[in-house]
Amino acid sequence: MAVNLVIPERNTIYAVPGVEIGITAAGIRKKDRPDLTVFKLAPGTTVAGVFTTNRFRAAPVIVCEEHLGARTSIGALVINTGNANAGTAEQGMVRARRMCAATAQALGIDAQAVLPFSTGVILEPLPIDRIEAxxxxxxxxxxxxxxxxxAHSIMTTDTLPKIYSSRIQxxxxxxxxxxISKGAGMIRPNMATMLGYLATDARIAQPLLQSLTREIANQSFNRITVDGDMSTNDSFIVMATGQSELTIQAETDPGYDELKAALAHAAKDLACKIVRxxxxxxxFMTITVDDAGSHEEALKVAYAIAHSPLVKTAFFASDPNLGRILAAIGYAGIADLDVSKTRLWLGDVLVASAGGRDPNYQEEDGQRVMREPEILVRVSLGRGAVSETVYTCDFSHEYVSINADYRS
Amino acid sequence: MAVNLVIPERNTIYAVPGVEIGITAAGIRKKDRPDLTVFKLAPGTTVAGVFTTNRFRAAPVIVCEEHLGARTSIGALVINTGNANAGTAEQGMVRARRMCAATAQALGIDAQAVLPFSTGVILEPLPIDRIEAxxxxxxxxxxxxxxxxxAHSIMTTDTLPKIYSSRIQxxxxxxxxxxISKGAGMIRPNMATMLGYLATDARIAQPLLQSLTREIANQSFNRITVDGDMSTNDSFIVMATGQSELTIQAETDPGYDELKAALAHAAKDLACKIVRxxxxxxxFMTITVDDAGSHEEALKVAYAIAHSPLVKTAFFASDPNLGRILAAIGYAGIADLDVSKTRLWLGDVLVASAGGRDPNYQEEDGQRVMREPEILVRVSLGRGAVSETVYTCDFSHEYVSINADYRS
Structure with missing residues (x-):
């Protein structure tokens, strides 16, 4: 059911010099399903990450931040599906550390040089013995x-793998x-249940890689929402192995802007694949809010629309019940919003202006746009010059089925 | 499908001296369905109201506030279903005023003494000719x-009428x-698409009635949420006809506390009937947050749980997937929340403590509570002594069907 999600042909996926990946079926939740993935990174690789701001952040997230903060060079990632190791208190911390220790031992590196990731059900003990085995x-x-x-082995309720690969000059x-990325539900910014891993063979100094990672996350993984539920485990990691000839030490270095744009493009592709x-x-809906007075108010309006179950079900039905969008704009929390200055477009169709239905709006025009699988909703607030864009999807019977049945 | 919604027997519904009600089928959206209701209030009745804070508030809401603010004594209410007269700009204002004028003419009173209400689809012109007829x-x-x-004639997607009636000493x-009240979707606090009308034959001075109305709304209609979508039209009106022997001029008058408690009880009953x-x-879920540091943070946590589509679908499935509740507590926006001090109960079952699953928690105990039609979710934040309670419901296939088909 995914919306226009393109999976690159296997022969167009480029290996990144300095990155090796191993996978196994450890039987964490289901038998004979690949569920454990190890990334081995060549010495000299710099690694940066951004993580969920959920206060019930999972044990592996806490350990990741600890290890990244210790500025040890990172030599490996270890990722399990089937269990999030979240809401697991001290036992969870012990087990996340055991994941690192076992990976470190197998690779002959320090346990602090390993970043652990878990995704799956919350509040259940991590089956660490199976992972260690x-x-x-x-x-x-x-x-x-x-x-x-x-890309397959990190999937949970994903129906398709999410991969991006390019080679540029x-x-x-x-x-x-x-x-690669994964995630399909419990998706909301800061961060979205989602894991994203992006590798390049450029050499990029830490902490420049960290600021770059945060910046591109804010235009990609932090701009998607499925259900407004922020996960306990979200993590987005960028790895720069330095095996190519390009070296970036500072933002002013030649090539930095091009590299950042290319990484941002990759991150946005992987983030939007989660929504698709x-x-x-x-x-697949793109919600753009223009002419806002600040980024904060643009995002408030964009997320009010993107999170509204009534808007999302109307899109599912291809029903241009656009008053629901006006209602969402109205409750987004801009206390002094002058509705007579707001305008609403669906695709290229001006739906509302001057606080009401645009005089030229014809329902059949709205209907035509609503039938498309990709829809642009654009709002002008008439308050300033700031724009923000958020990516989301509709809300279907299938969402309820999937989430009512997820554990059974 | 309503959850334990009790409809009082017809002979237990007491008329309120000073209030008369007339109803007709005006054909506003569907033929032969009662959709237009007029309340006539005896001279001397005091009236107070609270209204949606949505910036796209409907024309009738604006007119209501204008007429209430003008301190004219209010002599009538006129209510239509089938069209919300919202997102209708100046034309909507003209038509809301025409509703008042037509009612005033039929009753021989001033147009400013009429409060208009509309509920139904947004962004479509109000068929004022049919209403005037x-x-x-x-x-x-x-x-x-x-x-x-x-109670029937104000229904839209409601499946059952919502009525409360009592006679007390x-x-x-x-x-x-x-x-009476109505509302089933686009329901969220401040206010909830919902109309509520409460009448008593006590005499209560304005503006005491206004402060009382706000106070009881904050513990009833402003504490319910279905989908987090705040409507453009929500209105809650309290009428005091003064036809009984009880007169209240000030909060210190004998009987005020009892009367307030009785009206609050009625408002909570009518609000919870909307959720049911x-x-x-x-x-039907009651979400109570205890031991919070402030009302604001208690409500943040309660609404994060109540709005989470993942929590709501898990309740629909009777699946004690309680990590989803922890995740919602974690993203509710309390930056310094110490998760090791939080506790979570499902009914009387302690599910989580010290940041993780409680050692004595057994899944079958959670399962037992989840199967009930009425469920108490209780969170202790371990930060203070403030409590708040919010009422909500689960999220089912039927919600998607109803909202995907609403206009068709």
């Missing part, structure tokens, strides 16, 4: 060519960017 | 005994309290 198996299959398989040097494969989604 | 018919049928019929005097009959609801 699986890690050496995953490591034994390490290969640079495993991105496609990794910057400053006359060939750079590879390849990444969102639980039950049949429509 | 219907008003004399509604007025010709005025009767004190029409509360039961009025205060200070040795007999007081009647009768009210919410679109697609199969469960």
């Amino acid at each position: 699986g890690i050496p198996k995953a490591v034994s299959g390490l290969s640079a060519e495993n991105w496609y398989e990794a 910057i400053q006359g040097k060939t750079i590879t960017i390849t990444g 494969d969102a639980e039950g989604a049949t429509k | 219907g008003i004399p018919k509604a007025v010709s049928g005025l009767s004190a005994e029409n509360w039961y019929e009025a 205060i200070q040795g005097k007999t007081i009647t309290i009768t009210g 009959d919410a679109e697609g609801a199969t469960k």
Whole structure:
């Protein structure tokens, strides 16, 4: 049911020099399903990450931040599906550390050089024994060519794998960017249950990589929402192995802007793929708010529309019941909003102006746009010059089915 | 599908001396369906109201506030279903005033003494000609005994009428309290698409009635949520006809506390009936947050839980997937929340403590509570002594069906 989600052909997915990936089926929740993934990173790789702001953040998220903050160079990632190791208190911390220790042992590196990730059901103990047994198996299959398989092995309720890969020239040097992501429900900014991993063979100094990661996350993974439920486990990681000839030490270095744009493009692609494969989604919606007085108020309005169950069900039905969008704009929390200055477009159709239905609006025009699988909703607030864009999907029977049945 | 919604027997619904109600089928959206209701109030009745804070508030809401603010004594209410007269700009204002003028003419009172209300689809022109034609018919049928019929005639996607009626003794005097409400979707606090009308034959001075109305709304209609969508039209009106022997001029007058408690009880009953009959609801959930540091943070947590589509679908499935509640507590926006001090109960079952699953929690205990049609979710934040309670429902296939089909 995914909406226009493109999976690159296997032979167009470029390995990133310096990154090897191993996968196994550890039986964490289901038998014979790949559920454990290890990334091995070449020495000298810089790594940056942004993580959920949920106060019930999962144990692996806490450990990730600890290890990244310790400025140890990072040599590996270990990722399990089937269990989020969240809401697991001290036991969860112990088990997240055991994941790191087992990976470190298999690779002959320090446990602090390992970042752990878990995704799946919350509030249940992590089956650490099965994970410890699986890690050496995953490591034994390490290969640079495993991105496609990794995109599958990190899936939970995803119906399709999410991969991005490109090879570009910057400053006359060939750079590879390849990444994967997962997530379909409990998706909302800051961050979205979602894992994203993006690797390049450019060399980028830490902490520049950290600021770059935050910046591109704010235009990609932090601008998507499926259901407004912010996860306990969201993590987005960027790895720069430095195996190519391009080296970036500072924002002013030649090639930085091009590299940032390319990584931002990759992050946005991976983030939007999560929305395209969102639980039950049949429509992909881009919500743009223009002429706002601030980024904050633009985002308030965009998310009010993107989170409204009434708006989302109307899109599911292809019903141009656009008063629901006006209602959402009205309750978004801008106390002095002058509704007579707001305008609303559906695609290229001006629906509302001057506080009401536009005189030229014809329902059949709205209907035509609503039938499309990709829809642009654009609002002008008439208050300033700031714009923000958020990506979301519709709300279908299938969403309820998936989430009513998820654990059973 | 409504959850334990009790409709009082017709012979237990007490007329309120000073209130007469007339109803007709004006053909506003559907033929032969009662859709136009007029309340006639005896001279001397005081009236107070609270209204939606949506910036796209409907024309009738603006007119209501204008007429109430003008301190004219209010002599009538006129209510139509089938069209919200919202998102209708200046034309909507003109038509809301025409509703008042037509009612005033039929009753021989001033147009400023009429409060207009509309509920239904947004962004479509109000069919004012049909309403003007219907008003004399509604007025010709005025009767004190029409509360039961009025509860029906204000319904939109409601499946059942919502009525409360009681007769009590205060200070040795007999007081009647009768009210009706409507609403099933686009329901969220401040206010909830909902109309509520509560009448008593006590005499209560304005502006005491206004402060009392706001106070009881904040513990009833402003504490319910179905889908988090705040309507453009919400209105809650309290009428005090003064036809009984009880007169209240000030908060310190004997009987005020009892009367306030009785009106608050009635308002809470009518508000909770909206949740019980919410679109697609199969469960009624009471979300109580205890030991908060402030009302604001208690409400943030309560609404984060109440609005989470993942929590609501888990309740629909009777699946104690309680990590979803922890996730919602975690993203509710309390930046310094110490999760190790939070506790979560489902009914009488302690589910989580010290930041994780409680050691004594057994899934079958959670399962037992989840199967009930009425469920108490209780959170202790361990930060202070403030409590707040919010009422909501689960999220079912039926909600999606109703809202995908509403206009078709």
